[in-house]
Amino acid sequence: MPVIDARTEELIKETAMRIFFVEGRLHATTQVIAKEAGVNRGLIYYYFKGRDHLFEVVVKEAVMVIRNRLKELFLSKRISFRKKISEFVEMSIDQSLKYPYLEMFLITELNRDGSTVLTPTGEDLRKEMLDSIEEDLKEEIRKGRVPKMSGAQFMMNVISLCAYPPLYKPMLQQMVDLDEAGYGKMIQERKSLIIKVLFKD
Amino acid sequence: MPVIDARTEELIKETAMRIFFVEGRLHATTQVIAKEAGVNRGLIYYYFKGRDHLFEVVVKEAVMVIRNRLKELFLSKRISFRKKISEFVEMSIDQSLKYPYLEMFLITELNRDGSTVLTPTGEDLRKEMLDSIEEDLKEEIRKGRVPKMSGAQFMMNVISLCAYPPLYKPMLQQMVDLDEAGYGKMIQERKSLIIKVLFKD
DNA sequence: CCTTTGTTTAACAAATTTGCTAAATACAAC
DNA sequence: GTTGTATTTAGCAAATTTGTTAAACAAAGG
Numbered sequence: 001m002p003v004i005d006a007r008t009e010e011l012i013k014e015t016a017m018r019i020f021f022v023e024g025r026l027h028a029t030t031q032v033i034a035k036e037a038g039v040n041r042g043l044i045y046y047y048f049k050g051r052d053h054l055f056e057v058v059v060k061e062a063v064m065v066i067r068n069r070l071k072e073l074f075l076s077k078r079i080s081f082r083k084k085i086s087e088f089v090e091m092s093i094d095q096s097l098k099y100p101y102l103e104m105f106l107i108t109e110l111n112r113d114g115s116t117v118l119t120p121t122g123e124d125l126r127k128e129m130l131d132s133i134e135e136d137l138k139e140e141i142r143k144g145r146v147p148k149m150s151g152a153q154f155m156m157n158v159i160s161l162c163a164y165p166p167l168y169k170p171m172l173q174q175m176v177d178l179d180e181a182g183y184g185k186m187i188q189e190r191k192s193l194i195i196k197v198l199f200k201d
Numbered sequence: 202m203p204v205i206d207a208r209t210e211e212l213i214k215e216t217a218m219r220i221f222f223v224e225g226r227l228h229a230t231t232q233v234i235a236k237e238a239g240v241n242r243g244l245i246y247y248y249f250k251g252r253d254h255l256f257e258v259v260v261k262e263a264v265m266v267i268r269n270r271l272k273e274l275f276l277s278k279r280i281s282f283r284k285k286i287s288e289f290v291e292m293s294i295d296q297s298l299k300y301p302y303l304e305m306f307l308i309t310e311l312n313r314d315g316s317t318v319l320t321p322t323g324e325d326l327r328k329e330m331l332d333s334i335e336e337d338l339k340e341e342i343r344k345g346r347v348p349k350m351s352g353a354q355f356m357m358n359v360i361s362l363c364a365y366p367p368l369y370k371p372m373l374q375q376m377v378d379l380d381e382a383g384y385g386k387m388i389q390e391r392k393s394l395i396i397k398v399l400f401k402d
Numbered sequence: 403c404c405t406t407t408g409t410t411t412a413a414c415a416a417a418t419t420t421g422c423t424a425a426a427t428a429c430a431a432c
Numbered sequence: 433g434t435t436g437t438a439t440t441t442a443g444c445a446a447a448t449t450t451g452t453t454a455a456a457c458a459a460a461g462g
Binding site: 026161163 | 304307322350356360365372390397399401
């Protein structure tokens with residue numbers, strides 16, 4: 001029997017991810033995806049059951065990667081809260097630069113009726129992570145390094161400060177005069193800047 | 202001649218805005234829009250030239266409203282920088298609650314090739330607003346109330362902290378256990394919280 | 403060389419969507 | 433009531449998209 005050419009399946013997935021998550025064309029047709037991948041459209045139906053299933057596969061894969069990194073980070077007892085948040089910020093910004101529209105896609109998907117793409121995080125794990133943050137945050141607030149707020153508000157701040165700017169790129173470039181290099185530099189600067197905004201000391 | 206029934210045209214516009222900007226269904230078909238507005242699909246072609254033109258009209262209208270408020274706010278010399286930012290935050294959050302997907306739509310639109318929907322802000326006005334912010338910000342930095350950063354970074358922070366959370370609602374509600382009332386309360390709390398995060402004193 | 407199995411292609415039918423048109427309707431003015 | 437104009441409706445043709453099928457092709461084993 002012939003060797004299974006894994007390149008085609010991968011190629012389709014990677015092209016779909018680029019179109020959805022990098023370029024934000026969330027409703028690209030199978031025609032477009034196949035064309036840009038340089039493969040016959042039928043192959044999307046051969047390797048995946050169809051458009052919806054291709055969606056499901058790439059989203060689930062992306063979500064799993066994010067979740068695993070989050071889990072690993074926030075459940076490790078060894079490093080300090082400040083350090084955890086620093087790493088989270090770095091990770092988030094790099095992720096958002098790589099796939100600016102990914103979170104947006106997940107949000108839209110989550111809003112859709114009958115979406116089966118996103119399975120909720122396990123109840124126990126979710127609670128454990130949240131409690132861990134809440135506890136560490138309380139200590140920071142006590143020390144006066146962070147204004148009084150809930151863990152949810154704090155995480156909302158972190159996520160917003162990281163995930164929005166890469167999305168906002170075209171808007172920002174129109175508002176401020178920025179070339180590609182200048183934009184990249186600005187986003188990288190944010191990594192340390194965000195920490196300075198979150199923690200006052 | 203019969204009185205022009207402005208209700209139909211308005212109804213279509215409002216329905217389109219709700220579908221696009223509130224529910225985030227950015228590629229809803231003319232059929233869907235007409236159905237939800239309770240009018241015949243042909244009327245979209247009667248009052249607007251077609252789907253694309255309907256887009257153009259509602260987007261331009263929304264952009265104009267935002268721009269005018271921004272302009273009025275940031276070019277008024279009478280109020281303090283802190284107060285300006287406070288009002289901007291309040292305005293942005295209310296706007297984002299009303300139309301969570303509006304900015305997202307604008308961003309996607311701006312990324313599209315050949316988009317004529319968004320005309321850049323006048324060069325003179327843009328520069329004037331930016332300079333005004335930069336100048337006020339320098340003073341705040343000098344007083345040690347804000348960490349050292351450019352005007353662009355500061356505005357990026359403000360916009361992110363305001364605009365992202367309403368988008369993130371479904372995600373947040375899955376992460377943290379929040380009912381509708383709890384969510385609303387949390388977002389309202391952000392108005393003052395964001396100021397405390399931006400200005401340390 | 404022939405068979406078997408996995409992959410790729412082209413072509414088709416069904417469904418959806420768009421943009422338009424011609425006819426129907428509503429309604430104010432006469 | 434008739435007329436003229438604005439509005440609304442139903443329906444059509446073209447284009448697009450989806451999902452399937454049957455046939456072609458490639459490669460490895462016998």
